[in-house]
Amino acid sequence: MSIQFRHKPGMVVYLTIGDPDISTSKQIALAAIDAGADVLELGVPFSDPLADGPVIQRASERALLHGTRLTEVLALARELRTERPQAGLVIFSYLNPILRLGLEKFCALAQEAGVDGVLVTDLIVEEAEEYRAAMRRHKLQPIFLAAPTSPDARLEQIAKASEGFVYAISRTGITGTQQQVADGAQQLVERIRRYTKLPIALGFGISSAAHVAAVGAFADAAVIGSAIVAIIEKSTPAEAPMAVAAFLSELGVVPVATGETLAILS
Amino acid sequence: MSKVTATESNPSSAIAGRFGAYGGRYVPETLMAALEELESAYAAAQADPAFTSELAHLLHHYVGRPTPLYHAARLTEFLGGAKIYLKREDLLHTGAHKINNCIGQGLLARRMGKRRIIAETGAGQHGVATATVCALFGMECVIYMGEEDMRRQELNVYRMRLLGAEVRGVRSGSATLKDAINEAMRDWVTNVRTTYYLLGSVLGAHPYPTMVRDFHRVIGIEARQQILEAEGRLPSAIIACVGGGSNAIGAFFEFIPDKSVRLIGVEAGGRGTNLGEHAARFQCGSPGVLQGTYSYVLQDDAGQVSLTHSVSAGLDYASVGPEHAALHDSGRAEYVSASDAEALRATVTLARMEGILPALESAHAVAEAMRLAPKLQRSDILLVNISGRGDKDMGILARELKLQGA
Numbered sequence: 219m220s221i222q223f224r225h226k227p228g229m230v231v232y233l234t235i236g237d238p239d240i241s242t243s244k245q246i247a248l249a250a251i252d253a254g255a256d257v258l259e260l261g262v263p264f265s266d267p268l269a270d271g272p273v274i275q276r277a278s279e280r281a282l283l284h285g286t287r288l289t290e291v292l293a294l295a296r297e298l299r300t301e302r303p304q305a306g307l308v309i310f311s312y313l314n315p316i317l318r319l320g321l322e323k324f325c326a327l328a329q330e331a332g333v334d335g336v337l338v339t340d341l342i343v344e345e346a347e348e349y350r351a352a353m354r355r356h357k358l359q360p361i362f363l364a365a366p367t368s369p370d371a372r373l374e375q376i377a378k379a380s381e382g383f384v385y386a387i388s389r390t391g392i393t394g395t396q397q398q399v400a401d402g403a404q405q406l407v408e409r410i411r412r413y414t415k416l417p418i419a420l421g422f423g424i425s426s427a428a429h430v431a432a433v434g435a436f437a438d439a440a441v442i443g444s445a446i447v448a449i450i451e452k453s454t455p456a457e458a459p460m461a462v463a464a465f466l467s468e469l470g471v472v473p474v475a476t477g478e479t480l481a482i483l484s
Numbered sequence: 485m486s487k488v489t490a491t492e493s494n495p496s497s498a499i500a501g502r503f504g505a506y507g508g509r510y511v512p513e514t515l516m517a518a519l520e521e522l523e524s525a526y527a528a529a530q531a532d533p534a535f536t537s538e539l540a541h542l543l544h545h546y547v548g549r550p551t552p553l554y555h556a557a558r559l560t561e562f563l564g565g566a567k568i569y570l571k572r573e574d575l576l577h578t579g580a581h582k583i584n585n586c587i588g589q590g591l592l593a594r595r596m597g598k599r600r601i602i603a604e605t606g607a608g609q610h611g612v613a614t615a616t617v618c619a620l621f622g623m624e625c626v627i628y629m630g631e632e633d634m635r636r637q638e639l640n641v642y643r644m645r646l647l648g649a650e651v652r653g654v655r656s657g658s659a660t661l662k663d664a665i666n667e668a669m670r671d672w673v674t675n676v677r678t679t680y681y682l683l684g685s686v687l688g689a690h691p692y693p694t695m696v697r698d699f700h701r702v703i704g705i706e707a708r709q710q711i712l713e714a715e716g717r718l719p720s721a722i723i724a725c726v727g728g729g730s731n732a733i734g735a736f737f738e739f740i741p742d743k744s745v746r747l748i749g750v751e752a753g754g755r756g757t758n759l760g761e762h763a764a765r766f767q768c769g770s771p772g773v774l775q776g777t778y779s780y781v782l783q784d785d786a787g788q789v790s791l792t793h794s795v796s797a798g799l800d801y802a803s804v805g806p807e808h809a810a811l812h813d814s815g816r817a818e819y820v821s822a823s824d825a826e827a828l829r830a831t832v833t834l835a836r837m838e839g840i841l842p843a844l845e846s847a848h849a850v851a852e853a854m855r856l857a858p859k860l861q862r863s864d865i866l867l868v869n870i871s872g873r874g875d876k877d878m879g880i881l882a883r884e885l886k887l888q889g890a
Contacts, residue, residue: 264788265788265789266657266662266666266774266775267666268665268666268669268670269512269670269673282788285786287786288786288787312773313510314772314774314781314783314787315786315787315788316787317771317772317773317787318772318785318786318787319786339512340510340511340512341510342509342510342511342513345508345509345510362513363513364513365512365513365514365517367513367514367515367517367518367676367677368513368514368516368517369517372513372516372517387514390514390673390674390676391673391674392670392674
């Protein structure tokens with residue numbers, strides 16, 4: 219499969235896998251896809267999530283309490299791929315769990331599982347040569363993050379190295395919700411646009427229908443992370459899938475019939 | 485970039501922030517522009533005589549350099565082997581070697597026009613040194629410190645507050661140094677445009693490991709000259725404790741080309757050999773990425789970073805400076821560990837034999853000297869870096885050594 223945005227803006231949903239447990243994560247993922255998520259970011263919990271705010275930190279801690287492993291996240295991806303062939307699946311991780319499994323082995327397992335892309339929070343383009351080669355060998359799409367602080371020369375490198383989409387960070391800071399979409403976000407997306415025809419997804423701090431609508435005016439997709447994880451935190455495992463689906467519907471996301479393709483952006 | 489270049493005799497290369505396979509930059513993209521700005525500002529500062537002379541002036545008149553190289557005659561007699569010299573970094577202003585780096589980076593931050601300084605601290609010595617420099621230069625100062633460390637190094641918390649710093653407690657993980665670094669990095673990534681991150685050890689993303697090492701090179705430069713003056717020859721070995729490894733790299737660096745000089749780093753052996761009971765990265769860790777750099781990391785088989793333990797907060801950390809990883813792999817330096825109990829015994833021994841109370845961190849180096857000296861000849865010389873003084877540890881020592889009296 220491949221990463222396709224069927225909505226305007228496309229909807230990327232981040233989940234910390236293993237929070238509260240793997241089987242609930244699967245039900246939440248299925249519910250999110252059925253509610254219209256174009257791409258799922260399957261978050262690998264890490265002991266030292268230094269780019270994350272308190273919400274995702276707590277989710278990682280809960281997932282690690284029962285020892286959620288990268289290999290389990292990959293096994294979950296395989297199940298999701300079988301049950302929902304159309305969904306875009308991205309592994310979202312810090313670098314160390316991938317290194318520990320072995321870069322080559324990780325890529326082979328991810329390919330086998332039917333994963334589309336990989337996003338590594340603490341891997342910048344300059345350090346990614348070997349990683350990109352392994353991704354190419356296994357037909358995986360590397361997605362890199364672009365920041366408001368990145369000068370144009372870096373944005374060009376990031377855009378060229380990315381496949382699937384470019385992840386634009388709306389503001390300096392860690393993950394977490396905020397009142398409104400940051401002022402510099404549109405400017406960042408426009409700067410990235412000069413260097414690529416790939417879709418650009420905007421993330422960090424997006425948590426309401428108004429945010430999503432604002433993002434839709436200038437970006438191709440919105441990433442919802444902490445807001446979803448916070449809903450899971452507040453729900454019982456049984457309620458969580460429905461609560462996430464209801465939240466996506468509140469954001470204005472509509473389900474897409476399998477195989478149907480609506481309004482993909484150029 | 486550093487003026488130091490790789491040579492055949494020196495396995496450490498500063499090129500592109502790599503030390504052999506180790507080092508590099510593993511950070512969120514948001515920080516990259518700041519790291520590049522820092523790298524070029526540091527290069528410009530090094531090339532500017534106004535910067536280097538102000539640094540030298542402050543190191544002499546404010547920090548108290550050079551520090552003595554002291555022949556520990558009674559300890560030497562007691563151990564009955566190699567002749568022991570102590571490099572007295574404990575005599576520096578604020579009580580530890582950390583101030584060397586803080587003065588350097590503080591001057592750099594001022595040059596860069598940054599008015600807000602953040603730092604992490606474990607034992608509190610780096611926090612105190614940072615707070616001191618911020619007071620000296622009139623800068624805003626926020627220190628992140630694990631709550632466990634705030635408890636066991638309480639006096640340093642008071643010192644930082646007295647100096648005008650805000651101390652922010654960190655509760656996550658084991659509430660020690662690693663967690664404080666995570667929180668400092670979260671602050672930096674949020675306030676990166678206005679804030680200078682004054683990292684306190686040879687850790688993190690390039691250029692920090694190289695820059696912090698350069699600011700501590702003065703330890704080895706002085707010691708090499710002093711031992712040649714005192715003895716007319718180089719020591720058999722240099723011993724230093726290794727948490728992140730800043731005092732050790734500072735002591736080792738000038739001696740790297742001197743192949744006859746053994747370089748011995750001492751890690752925290754803690755209270756046992758299971759994961760979580762120590763901070764012996766070279767004995768029990770494996771290469772990985774933590775907090776910006778590729779080095780040895782204590783981790784489980786899924787790549788999750790382990791908890792650590794040491795009686796000394798300054799050595800209680802799951803990774804180690806990448807240049808030490810390279811020195812380890814090349815065999816140029818050796819890394820051993822000393823247990824909590826050995827460090828406590830060494831503290832008492834040095835106090836009673838020489839009237840010198842070392843920090844619990846530095847006591848790990850003394851412990852190795854106590855094991856090694858009796859096995860060597862009287863013609864051998866051991867140079868032990870006393871990286872800090874033990875005043876901050878009095879609470880722990882009173883409890884562990886039952887000093888409250890009958």
